[in-house]
Structure formats: C-alpha cells, structure tokens
Amino acid sequence: MRALSVCFLLLFFGQSTLLFGQENDDPRTDLPRDTIQVVDTLMTTVNQGDFSSVELSTTTKDSVVFALKDDPMASRMDSLWLSELSNNDLYQELYTTVTDLDYKPVEYEELPTEVLKERLEAIDAKTPFNVEYNPQLESVIKYYLKNRRRSMGRLMARANYYFPMFEEALNRHEIPLELKYLAIVESALDPTAKSRVGATGLWQFMFTTGKIYDLDVSSYVDERSDPLMATEAACKYLKTLYNSFEDWDLALAAYNSGPGNVSKAIRRSGGYTNYWNIRGNLPRETAGYLPSFLATMYLFEYAEEHGFKPTEESTSYIATDTVKVKQLITLEQVSRYTNVPVEQLQFLNPSYFLGIIPVVKDEDYVLRLPIQAIGPFVANEDAIYGLATEEIAQREKPLPEFVAQDAKIRYRVRSGDYLGKIANKYGVRVSQIRRWNNLRSDNLRVGQRLTIYPRNPGRARTSSAATTTTNSQGAKVYTVKQGDSLWSIAQKFPGVSVENIKSWNDISGTALKPGMKLKVSKG
Structure with a gap:
C-alpha cells in the first residue's frame, strides 16, 4: 500500500519534470529546488524500502492524504520570515518617507554626483520616464541609500515573488515595465496594506475605484488584495491616465492624487506640463511621489553596485499554481491537510482576509499553493473536502456565521492586554486583529476599541487549563x-x-x- 502511494507521488513529480523541461540532461533542472529535493528523498525511500519518512492516513472514503515529514518548504521558510510576510511596518516606514521628504543635501561619498548623473542618463535611455538629474532627486536617492539598507533587502525579497507577475501584466498591456516599482512606493509590496483613508492592497485602490475596475469586496474577500486581479486593474487604470495626460510622470501623479488635482496643478502653474514644474502645486504626498518612484527605480537598477541583496530567499511566483475551490474551506484546514504553513498560505492568498475561501455562485475563487502541494491536493481533494465538512459540522456554529456582520464584537483593551493574549482568547490570529483594525504595530493603549470576529461567536475560547x-x-x-x-x-x-x-x-x-x-x- 505504502509503496503504491509513494509511486503515485513520484509519478506526479515525474510528470511535472516533463512539463517544465524535456530537453535537459536532467529534466528536473527547471523545477524549483524544493521539488527536486522531495523527488530525491522519495526516490531514496523507494530504493531502500524505508517508508519511515512518509506518513499516510486513510479517510472514510479510502482516499490517501500525504503528510511529508520535515517539509522542505516549511524548513526553508523559518518562523521569522513567515512573520515578515504578514508584517506591514515596512509599508508605514515607506509611506512616512514619501510624505516627509525635505530634499536637503545628503552626504554620501560612495556615490559622487558625476557617477549618479551618468547612471541616471543610462536609465533614462531605456525608459519612457523622464529620469533627469536634479539636486532634489539626488537628495532623495542618497537619503534612501543611507537609510534604507535594511528595508531594501526586505523589499528585494518580496520583489522576487511579485515582479514576474507584474512584468507579465505590464507587458501584456504594452505599458512600461518600470511601473513595477510603483507598487513599492504605493504599498511596500504588502498586499494587505491599508492607508489612513482606506486605500488597500499592492496598488492601493480605494473602494469606489476598485469597483470601477471590477475589484469586489465582501465579508469574505477583498479583491483589492488579490495580487493578480489588482495588478490587472492597475494596468487598466494607468493606461487610462496615460491616454489622458500623454506623459507617464503626470500619469503617476494622477494615480496618486487623482487626475483632477493634476489638472488643477497644471492650471495654477501657468500651463506647464513637466512634473517638476507643477510639483509645487500638487498635494504634499504627490509632490514626493515621483522622486520616491525614481529613487526606488535607481536603487533596484543599481542594487548590485551598492551591495543590496535580499534578506531572505522568498517563494518564487512561478513555483506556485492555483486550484479552483469547490467547497468552503479555511486556510487553516488547507495547512493541516497539505503540510504548508498557514502563514505561507496567507501570503499566497492575501485576498481571503478572514482566512476563509468561500464558494459563491458565478465566482471562481481559487487557492494558490506551492507547486509541490498542488498534485497531492488535487489527487485527494474529495478526502480533503470530506474532512473539512466533518470538521465544520462538529463546530458550535456554521462557519459562515462567524464572518457575518452581527458576529463581530467590539473589544475594549484592558490593562495587561496584548495582541497575543486577545487573539488567544477569541481563537483568532494576531495578524487578523492587525488587519481588521488597520494596526501598524503591536502597541495597544488601555481603553482602545478593537473589532474582532471570534472563531466561536458568543463565547471566548475556553481556558486551556481545563484541557x-x-x-x-x-x-x-x-x-x-x-x-x-x-x-x-x-x-x-x-x-x-x-x-x-x-x-x-x-x-x-x-x-x-x-x-x-x-x-x-x-x-
């Protein structure tokens, strides 16, 4: 039985190798390193006849669910990195920088002015943006070089995942690939980022603008946080703005503050249409918007010259795939059945902000998984959905009820409270409380009100001491x-x-x- 099960999994990975590369001496060369490790481990298991590294559990439907010990993806992505994926302090740091730029001269001996001019000229030659040297842009670039070394490493790690996705969409819409850097200025590549005025996601769509571009928001799902859907909407919106202003610098300004503010700035400046000439008449945040975009572009284009490297090896976008969800299921259940850490599932599926994937008529909601988990999930989905159904049936109330509007509570912070304590009391995650309340840190104050959607409405989690x-x-x-x-x-x-x-x-x-x-x- 075990030998047959392992052979089935090997067959799945064998088919994957053929799919990804048939002409190499080793057909697995183009597969993610983790996938190759799994195949090698299983091959050794089969050859030696030792199945101790594979656990099998048979469900009531006689289907097999695989749980590989020491999952390679889980072991590579340690707890600090998983926590980083849902951490939005980087967004707050970058947002503050854009709004508080003062353009004072910055000393940075490693980048002489003449070298910077040459590099900006090289960038300008290959992009439709106006990347021309001026002292204010030099100030922003050098400020970033001095103060963003740690955040650059974190941004580069996130960019390794998101940039291939952005570039594919931008290329398809025939707009500049450099617009991928805009998402860094907008959200610090955090799909759950939310501004003070409610703009949400990688591309910071307001509720009404998101609706215009078919980004739906419901009790379960905020499609503004869906990387693929929001990127598609951003491409359409940017293309519309460019068609209006016929200038990419002005299109970016309009993306940030609205086309009306840009038109007013042009009138107030006496008809000038160069961004730098109308910048004094734009809102403060928008005035720092293009300099931040160009400075970010420079840092990424010359990251190697300045010694910038990703702080962690992130998941590759091409090493993931999606499967359409056929039945309501939670990310926690998926984690348990696939052995993929729940934090990684949250990162790959950020639009499901309550951790629940619904099934709704005329909607095709999908689950994104590491590619090595797709095969086992699809092969055993009947068993997985069966287990999920049994678990939901045994809970105190049906799952949809604890995301209904009347299921939320308003919690008043007491002395001695902290997010972990409150999350434990109501059976939720700290990251969920942060997201529901747009918290940018873990600091709480006595008397503060928090919105919480308890896992079991009407009662807090029973004390662990009793169990x-x-x-x-x-x-x-x-x-x-x-x-x-x-x-x-x-x-x-x-x-x-x-x-x-x-x-x-x-x-x-x-x-x-x-x-x-x-x-x-x-x-």
Whole structure:
C-alpha cells in the first residue's frame, strides 16, 4: 500500500519534470529546488524500502492524504520570515518617507554626483520616464541609500515573488515595465496594506475605484488584495491616465492624487506640463511621489553596485499554481491537510482576509499553493473536502456565521492586554486583529476599541487549563481533539510556538490524531 502511494507521488513529480523541461540532461533542472529535493528523498525511500519518512492516513472514503515529514518548504521558510510576510511596518516606514521628504543635501561619498548623473542618463535611455538629474532627486536617492539598507533587502525579497507577475501584466498591456516599482512606493509590496483613508492592497485602490475596475469586496474577500486581479486593474487604470495626460510622470501623479488635482496643478502653474514644474502645486504626498518612484527605480537598477541583496530567499511566483475551490474551506484546514504553513498560505492568498475561501455562485475563487502541494491536493481533494465538512459540522456554529456582520464584537483593551493574549482568547490570529483594525504595530493603549470576529461567536475560547493534565516531569499535557492542528494548539497556550510543541514531543511532521497526548510546556 505504502509503496503504491509513494509511486503515485513520484509519478506526479515525474510528470511535472516533463512539463517544465524535456530537453535537459536532467529534466528536473527547471523545477524549483524544493521539488527536486522531495523527488530525491522519495526516490531514496523507494530504493531502500524505508517508508519511515512518509506518513499516510486513510479517510472514510479510502482516499490517501500525504503528510511529508520535515517539509522542505516549511524548513526553508523559518518562523521569522513567515512573520515578515504578514508584517506591514515596512509599508508605514515607506509611506512616512514619501510624505516627509525635505530634499536637503545628503552626504554620501560612495556615490559622487558625476557617477549618479551618468547612471541616471543610462536609465533614462531605456525608459519612457523622464529620469533627469536634479539636486532634489539626488537628495532623495542618497537619503534612501543611507537609510534604507535594511528595508531594501526586505523589499528585494518580496520583489522576487511579485515582479514576474507584474512584468507579465505590464507587458501584456504594452505599458512600461518600470511601473513595477510603483507598487513599492504605493504599498511596500504588502498586499494587505491599508492607508489612513482606506486605500488597500499592492496598488492601493480605494473602494469606489476598485469597483470601477471590477475589484469586489465582501465579508469574505477583498479583491483589492488579490495580487493578480489588482495588478490587472492597475494596468487598466494607468493606461487610462496615460491616454489622458500623454506623459507617464503626470500619469503617476494622477494615480496618486487623482487626475483632477493634476489638472488643477497644471492650471495654477501657468500651463506647464513637466512634473517638476507643477510639483509645487500638487498635494504634499504627490509632490514626493515621483522622486520616491525614481529613487526606488535607481536603487533596484543599481542594487548590485551598492551591495543590496535580499534578506531572505522568498517563494518564487512561478513555483506556485492555483486550484479552483469547490467547497468552503479555511486556510487553516488547507495547512493541516497539505503540510504548508498557514502563514505561507496567507501570503499566497492575501485576498481571503478572514482566512476563509468561500464558494459563491458565478465566482471562481481559487487557492494558490506551492507547486509541490498542488498534485497531492488535487489527487485527494474529495478526502480533503470530506474532512473539512466533518470538521465544520462538529463546530458550535456554521462557519459562515462567524464572518457575518452581527458576529463581530467590539473589544475594549484592558490593562495587561496584548495582541497575543486577545487573539488567544477569541481563537483568532494576531495578524487578523492587525488587519481588521488597520494596526501598524503591536502597541495597544488601555481603553482602545478593537473589532474582532471570534472563531466561536458568543463565547471566548475556553481556558486551556481545563484541557490539560500534568505529567510526572511537571509538563502540561494536552489531549488532541478533532479539528486540532499544531498551530491551533499553540494558540491556546501563550508563549508556546509550533516549534516548541514539535521539540518537546520529538515530532517533525504536522499530522495529528484525536486522542494523541502532546506536551505543551517544557516541564
């Protein structure tokens, strides 16, 4: 049985190698490194007859769900990087920089003015934007070089994922590929970023503008945060603005402040149409918009010369794929059934801001997964949906009810509260509370009101003390229940992480069974 199951998985990856590259000596050369590692591991398993690294669980429908121990994607993307994917402090940092530029001269000996002029001239030769030297642009570039070294590494890591997606859409719409840098100025490449006035997503669409370009917002989904849909909408909007102003600099200004403000700035300046000549008549944020865009373009174009490197190796966009969802399912359930970390699923599927993928008539909602998880998911989707249905049926209330408008609560912050404590109380994630309340940090103040959509409306999560015992070594022991995952168990015990539970119980996979005993303290 196990040999047949492993052979099935090998067949899937074998077909993938043929799909991605048939003419190489090793047909797997074009596959992601993680996929190759999985295939190599399974080949060794088959050749040696040792199946200890593969766990199989058979459902009531006799379908097989795979759970690979020490998942290569999970081991590569450590907890710090997973946390970074949902962290929006970088967006706040960049937003503040754009609005507070003062253009004072900045000393930066590593970049002489003459060298900068030559480089800007080289950029100008290959882009339709007006990349001409002036002292104010020099000030912004050198300020970024001095103060953005850490943030540049983080931006480059995110860009490795998003830029191929942007470039494909921009090329298809026949507009400059350099517009990919606009998303950095707009959102710091954070698909969940939300401005003070409500603009949301990678391309910062307002609610009404998003509606114009078919970006829907519902209780489940905010399509302004969907990378593909928002990028398509941004391309259409930018193309419309360029057709109006026939100048890409002005089109960018109009994207930020609206075409009406740009038209008024042209009139107030006496009819000038060069961005730098009308900048004094634009809103303060828009006045710093194009300099920030051009400075960002310079930093990326000459990243190697200035020693910039990605801080982490990020997921490659081409190493992911989508599958249409056939039944309501949560990202937490997908994580449990595919062994893909829930934080990574949130990063790949940011438009599902409640962590729930619905099934709605006339809507085709999809789940994006690492490519090595697509095959096992599709092959076992009947079993996966069956498990999800059973779990939902056993919950206190139907899943749709706890995203309804009347299911939300207003929580008043008390002395001693912190986000982790509140999240644990209501069975939600810290990242969700931040997103629901547009929080830019984890700092709370006594009396502050928070909007929360509890996992179980009408009651907070029961105390974890009632579900634990203490063993002879003094460690707390938790009994696994139907529907539990390592992540959900860790959330029940403040200060306990998934890695803690794995270490204390000497386990490497994520598969759990009801009745299993797990240490939830060191003892």
